[in-house]
Amino acid sequence: MTRRAxxxxxxxxxxxxxxxxxxxxxxxxxxxxxxxxxxxxRVALHDDxxxxxxxxxxxxxxxxxxxxxxxxxxxGADGVWDSGDxxxxxxxxxxxxxxxxRAMIFGENPRVGLGWFRLRWDAAKAPARGRLRIxxxxxxxxxxxAYDVSGSPRSASIEIDPLPRRDRRRPLDDNDLxxxxxxxxxxxxxxxxxxxxxDLDAQLSTVIAPTTSAEDFRIGWTDRAGRQIQWSAQQGxxxxxxxxxxxxxxxxxxxxxxxxxxxxxFLDARHHLLTPDTISAGAARPMLLRLSFTLTEAxxxxxxxxxxxxxxxxxxxxxxxxxxxxxx
Amino acid sequence: MxxxxxxxxxxxxxAVMLVMxxxxxxxxGLVSYxxxxxxxxxxxxxxxxxAISVLEDPEPLGRSADVGDADGDEWGSDAPLSGLLGRPSxxxxxxxxxxxxxxxxxxxxxxxxxxxSAARSATVTVEVYWGPKGSYVTGLRRRxxxxxxxx
Numbered sequence: 510m511t512r513r514a515x516x517x518x519x520x521x522x523x524x525x526x527x528x529x530x531x532x533x534x535x536x537x538x539x540x541x542x543x544x545x546x547x548x549x550x551r552v553a554l555h556d557d558x559x560x561x562x563x564x565x566x567x568x569x570x571x572x573x574x575x576x577x578x579x580x581x582x583x584x585g586a587d588g589v590w591d592s593g594d595x596x597x598x599x600x601x602x603x604x605x606x607x608x609x610x611r612a613m614i615f616g617e618n619p620r621v622g623l624g625w626f627r628l629r630w631d632a633a634k635a636p637a638r639g640r641l642r643i644x645x646x647x648x649x650x651x652x653x654x655a656y657d658v659s660g661s662p663r664s665a666s667i668e669i670d671p672l673p674r675r676d677r678r679r680p681l682d683d684n685d686l687x688x689x690x691x692x693x694x695x696x697x698x699x700x701x702x703x704x705x706x707x708d709l710d711a712q713l714s715t716v717i718a719p720t721t722s723a724e725d726f727r728i729g730w731t732d733r734a735g736r737q738i739q740w741s742a743q744q745g746x747x748x749x750x751x752x753x754x755x756x757x758x759x760x761x762x763x764x765x766x767x768x769x770x771x772x773x774x775f776l777d778a779r780h781h782l783l784t785p786d787t788i789s790a791g792a793a794r795p796m797l798l799r800l801s802f803t804l805t806e807a808x809x810x811x812x813x814x815x816x817x818x819x820x821x822x823x824x825x826x827x828x829x830x831x832x833x834x835x836x837x
Numbered sequence: 838m839x840x841x842x843x844x845x846x847x848x849x850x851x852a853v854m855l856v857m858x859x860x861x862x863x864x865x866g867l868v869s870y871x872x873x874x875x876x877x878x879x880x881x882x883x884x885x886x887x888a889i890s891v892l893e894d895p896e897p898l899g900r901s902a903d904v905g906d907a908d909g910d911e912w913g914s915d916a917p918l919s920g921l922l923g924r925p926s927x928x929x930x931x932x933x934x935x936x937x938x939x940x941x942x943x944x945x946x947x948x949x950x951x952x953x954s955a956a957r958s959a960t961v962t963v964e965v966y967w968g969p970k971g972s973y974v975t976g977l978r979r980r981x982x983x984x985x986x987x988x
Contacts, residue, residue, distance in 0.1 A: 519847045526854055534861045541868040548875035552882070555937070559882040566886070729898050735986030739898070751986050792986075799898035824936050826886065827894030 547820065554804045554822045557717040562800075562826050564643055564716050568603040568626040569798055569828040576602025576623070576673050577681070578771040578795055580728070582740055585632075595742040598629040599728060600681065600709065602673055602773070605648075624648065624671045625681070627709040630726040630802075632742050638722035641802065642713040646671040646705055654696055665689070671705055675773035677763040681706035717804065722819075724803045730795040730830075734788050738769060738795075759785055771795070794830075801825040879937070880967055880974040887936045888963045888977040895931045895942055902931045921946070922957055922985055938974065939966040946983075955985040 515523075578601045585594030603626045625646035632639060653666040669684055682704025686697055703711065717723060729739035735751030746767060748756045763770040772790035775781060781790040805819040845853075895918060896902045899910070906913025912933030921927060928945040946959035962978045 514844070515847065523847070523850050523854075526851070530854055530858050530861070534858075534865075537861070537865045541865055541872070544872050545868060545875070548872045548879075551937070552875050552879050555879045555882040558936070559886065562883075562886050727898055733986065797894055799894065801898040822937055823899075824883075825897035825899055826890045826936075827897055828890070829893045 550806050550820045551822065553718065554721065554806055554820070557721045557804055557806075558822070558824045561641065561716050565628060565800070566826075566828055568601075568643075568645075569830060571604040572830050573602040573604055573623050573673070573773075574794055574831065575675055575773040575775075576625075577675065577677055577679075577773055579677075579681070580738070580740060580746070580769045582746060582767045584745060584767070590745045591743045594633050596629065596631045596633075597726070597728060597740050597742075598627055600625060600627045600706070602626075623673055625705050625709055627713070628728075629713055630723060630728075632726075637715070637719065638805075639724045639726070640715060641717055641723035641726065642715050644709045644713040646709050647712065650702065650708065652700060652702060654692070654700055656692065656696055665692075667700075667702070669702065673773070675775070677770040677772045680704070681709075718806075720806055722805045724805055724821075726802045727800070729799040731797045731799075732771075732793050733796050734792040736788075736793075739799075761785075796830055798828045798830055799825070800827075876968055880965075883936055884938060884965045884967070884974045885977070887938055887940065888965050888975055891931075891935065891940050891942050892961050892963045892977055892979055892981075895929075895944065897935055900933065900935065906933065921959075921983055922951075922955065926950075937967070939971060940964070941966075944981075952982070957983050959983055 578599075580597065580599050582597040583595065584590045585592060585596070587594065602623050605622050605624050627644040627646075628642075629644070630639070630641050649668055649670050651666060651668045653664060655662060655664045657663065667686065667689055669686075672684065674681065684702065684704050686692065686700065686702060687694075689697075725742070727739065727741045729737065731737055736756065737749045737751075737753075738747070739749075740746045746758070746769060748758070748769070750756055758765050758769075762768070771793050772781060772783070774791055774794060782788075783790070786793075801824065803821055803823050805821045890897065895914070897912070900912035901908060901910060902912060902914040902918050904914055904917060910933075912931070912935065914929055914931040916927070916929045918929065918931075921929075924946075926945075926947045928943065930941065930943050932939070932941040934940070941964045943962045944959050946957055950958040952958065959981050960978065961981055962976065964976045965974045966972060967974045
């Protein structure tokens, strides 16, 4: 048998092919690695968006048109839009889907099956980047207090349901406690019971992952009169007619540069105009809610040589807001 | 014994490299399949909500369904969306990118769908596609009622 070593050509060809294979493999593995990292983040972003629209969509589709609809916002302490400290909230009355969880007891003492819902976005980067939070009001709150009648001490308890309010002039924090029998101004002040708005603020919680940030949040709706209402951190609140012309705010507590609060429908669908409005409360009710936002997330897996930039995805969702009330 | 020992032949080396290449290919194929599965997971999360949203609203916030997408917001239509109640019949296609998908919305209404001068029925079909190859993800068809503004 004749033994011989590789020839130089054979070694060179083998090395070339080997290097070619190694290069191809490295490139492909790197690209697959990068793609899988991106895919993980993309799915996480869509997961966050799905969680958000599931919660918000559930509340919105159960909107109760008999209650207030309130958009409140602020340009922040500096009074300038698009400076990074704006916030906006949307509050409305919604039917409870999970009645047991919401403590609507099917017994001799049933509770109200409605609850306030609040969606709030803060542009502020601290403590969390672009916070997007939701809140459902407490099913009810209770407290006891003592009072005195002609030298005789008494005690009483107060239970507060998430009271439906139709009139936009009535603040959500007004729980009518002054009407409780036996209560006086000092006792009322000492109770310091939070109203529905304060209760909503106290229960705000985030619905997206802590690593995800919601940026460039926009909210808008079309009302039954065809008006387009829109809020953005860049421009604040704007109202346009069905033909597209800008409608100036009325300068009222319920409609000004930062706030737009709508009356709830009368239960008998009665038309209602409150001077100086020119559109009835029924026609001003929202018909289609629009939300848009950008979710950003840091790369979850370090890929050598890949960009460390945050991955972003724009989202836009619209929700039909239930049936109209028929005109009388 | 030494007579039986020999080095690898050139053909043997090439065969080993061929097997290695096949192995690399298989692994990369599997990972690519995983990436595709993640895309399907994404679709399971948000494709249908996107379809429902577009069905209810042909102009998602921040996008205008202008003819031919003249404003370049990746959302445009083949005919104006205004004045739909007054037309004898119409078929309008709105298409573009939203929520990471390519979405096509077709709304059609015939003369028989008119309900007086202030309302009409229409049939809306929404198709959602995903990925560089435009794979069909989901779709939806529903009858809607268009109404004029209420003052």
